[in-house]
Amino acid sequence: KDNSEKGIYQTTLALTSTPSIISISLPATAPMLEIGKDYKWIVVMACQTGEPTPEDPFVEGLVRRIQPDSSLSQLDRAKPLDRVALYAKSGSWYDAVATLAALRKDQPNNSEVASAWKDLLQGVGLDAIANAPLKN
Structure with missing residues (x-):
């Protein structure tokens, strides 16, 4: 999401039972991130329905494209x-x-x-x- 909370990209990943580190990249079709602008990322583990709920565990952070x-x-x-x-x-x-x-x-x-x-x-x-x- 950008500063205005506009979504840039969303995807669903299938998880395995083996703990691991995964990478997520924006596809080439996603808009370019602007230099100097903050973007919020969120990863939600939708445990029950496949759709996120407020009870689902999540992690979030910020990324800024820099010059x-x-x-x-x-x-x-x-x-x-x-x-x-x-x-x-x-x-x-x-x-x-x-x-x-x-x-x-x-x-x-x-x-x-x-x-x-x-x-x-x-x-x-x-x-x-x-x-x-x-x-x-």
Whole structure:
């Protein structure tokens, strides 16, 4: 949702009984997010009817599309793990997580990637999910 509470995108996901981390991306047909504008995201676990109710557990957050600063000009030349560090240092949390998640999927046995993933999540208090498998 944007600041005016206008919905941008909505989807339904089928869950499995195996706990995992899932990624959700906007489709190419969704409107472009505007630079400097806040967008609210909500994930609701519709437990009974498939339609959300006020009793269903949910999590929400904000994302803001930013104008990349000069520190991100090095991205093209940076090694993949260095890109993660550049994103994190510039405050681009979603980009850091997405980049590192892609590395984890591509290199599941790389201990350096696994360690960076764990450090990134633990650094923001997400220790409980640091070892959860990635889905999608």
